[in-house]
Amino acid sequence: MGYTKKKEMIAMLLAGGQGSRLGVLTNYVAKPAVPYGGKYRIIDFPLSNCVNSGIDTIGVLTQYQPLELNAYIGNGQPWDLDRLYGGVSILPPFVRGKAGEWYKGTANAIYQNMQFIEMYNPEYVLILSGDHIYKMNYQMMLDYHEEKNADCTIAVLRVPMEEASRFGVMNADQDLRINEFEEKPPVPKSNLASMGVYIFNWSKLREYLVKDEADPDSTNDFGKDVIPEMLRCGERMYAYEFKGYWKDVGTVESLWEANMDILDPNVPLNLDDPPWKIYSRNGNLPPQYVGNHAAIRNSNISEGCIINGYVENSIVFPGVTIEKGAVVRSSVIMPGCRIGADAVVEYSILATAVNVGERARIGYTEKTECAGGGHRPITVLRQRLQIGCGVIIAAGAMLEEDVYGEV
């Protein structure tokens, strides 16, 4: 005999997407492992939300570039997910006898791991994705799900009507019971946008996953196949309205914006929130040193940084060196970068360990004002790039190769 511990709800976190719209930022890492917010990675948000909501069993489904993500999650200890029963498990695709295949779609990824879910025999399964920044109490959503006696509850956000066509849109009645789901409709009938957060009754989901798998025409996707099919069969599906900050960081522009949102006092995203901390793996770096030539304005700076230049409206990750005379403005500088003396970095995202030579200019444009009052296009540098001294990189570039400068 053995002791088993049945779980009320477990979470399945879809972390296998490539995130190709993030360009060179996901050349070597899966999107959920992309650094965000000064010391976090995107996946810290759903993981911390789970733990803070009392969910202690999480399967992380990986497929694309999983190595860094696997190492980052490790045994789950930074999120308190090293548990006797449950905790965090990494679930890559695997071989079954002579069969076995890649995850074909979001629904298929869960289908291939039904055995994992069965081990915990849960009442409910929470499906999450690893590409959103938000703080949400899933327990409250579960209470709502039970209260509505629903088969499936989908978290939604009210977005401005003109933006609704970018999302999966729920059409629901007064009681928020969903009667129609449209993926990116040209003419949306409602402004309830899906956040990609679902709670299913496990028995019901299992039934539909098996059915979906048997359908050769299905793309095995939750949004495109499983949810529409459940609606067609008249299952009880409800929208759960979330009020708070939520941002899809799937594009370079939105990732930059989501970082800048932390510095904007008018945006309701507060990370300094002791009852709802966002946990992350710690690099054991010393406190940051701010030198005699530094000047810092409205910025977030992390451990292990050595700052001797000018930093304004920027998010600086751990272990970054900004030398004397360097200027960093409205940028996101990921861990371990070095900005050489008198270099200028503006409106840029520098991935991990980029080295910018002295006097180089990143994100340069001659125009001081941009059309329509917006900011200049974001420049992106791939991880570990070497930019030589005095090199000029034009605004909006997406750079994959080293650029040598003056010898």
Place this chain on the structure above:
Amino acid sequence: MNVLGIIFSYAKRENLRELTKIRTLASLPIGGKYRIIDLLLSNYVNSGVTDVSIITQNNYHSLIDHLGSGKEWDLTRKRGGLRVLTPFASPGTGDHPGGFFQGSIEALAGNMHSLRRSMEDYVIMSGSSMLYNMDFERLLDTHISTGADITAVYAEPSRTCRSVPVGVPIYHMDDQERICDLTVNTEEGLKDDVPWGMFIFVLRKSLLESLVADAMSYQRYDFEMDIIKRLAPTLYIRGYRYEDYVLEISSVTNYMEANMNLLHKSVYDRVFAQPIYTKIKDSVPVYYGNECYVKNSLISDGCRIEGVVENSVLSRGVRVGKGSVVRNSIVMQNTEIMQNVSLNHVILDKDVIVRENRQLAGHVTYPVVIEKLSIV
């Protein structure tokens, strides 16, 4: 490494005023986010010693709270790992009075049951009033290759510790570095090039066991005076010179000096040449406001700075309000400095609130210390 580490969390010659009123020396915050024990333990762990016992005497509540299971120092182990040994306040029998330890030897004797259980052959023992970055593996190799019975580490006055601290032993050695005698330094500001003992000793555990048992039977309780000095003629006790930085903490002024030393790039680089582990708080990155002005300072995560900070060391979660000026000061965890405050040569302990428009100033030779949880 085949070594059991033993750390004494207290020192017999400390004078840290309010700072150690509510905590043992080893849990005194230093370098912003750390406590003294973090640098000591990290030095053991980075040298490959993963079996460490910490001997406490009193006020050890904050130390135990800080260390938890030892996970953050990678010391949650099936073999060895971290053990905190609290005083075994015995009721006393016959000629033995019971109660607290009377010296380092009695502290070791009281915990011998636990130390004996360790499977390691050697012991590296250290105190809590010196900070350093020492390769203990090299120290052990030297101890073994010289065939010494006991190896005692010594330093000489250096850039980070200019004079011989009062109360430490001065070793008298022959030209083979064999220690012949020991005297205690009583002179303040002694800058002579004399080797002074750092209270770091290496010896076989079996030898330690018999030396402790022997000393106890004669009611001798002080390791330095009753073992090193008394047995120097009979045992081969050898000095080992340590040449890197030493930060010595036994008074409020040199505590201040040790923190200020970390603001020098050369010292910062040496102290943090290897990772220093500490309890993780998951604080947010530091926020610097639009009107802040920060120069030559160490700032830890979770701080929010809207005023002026110069030549100072800030722990995690410190708030500096608009118009406030913090100079030459140490500010510990979660302390809040409201608006238009002026501080110079001040040590603010944890969870202090300094209200608007307050002014506090000490002097480099006598910093003002504000106790934990005070409201100024």
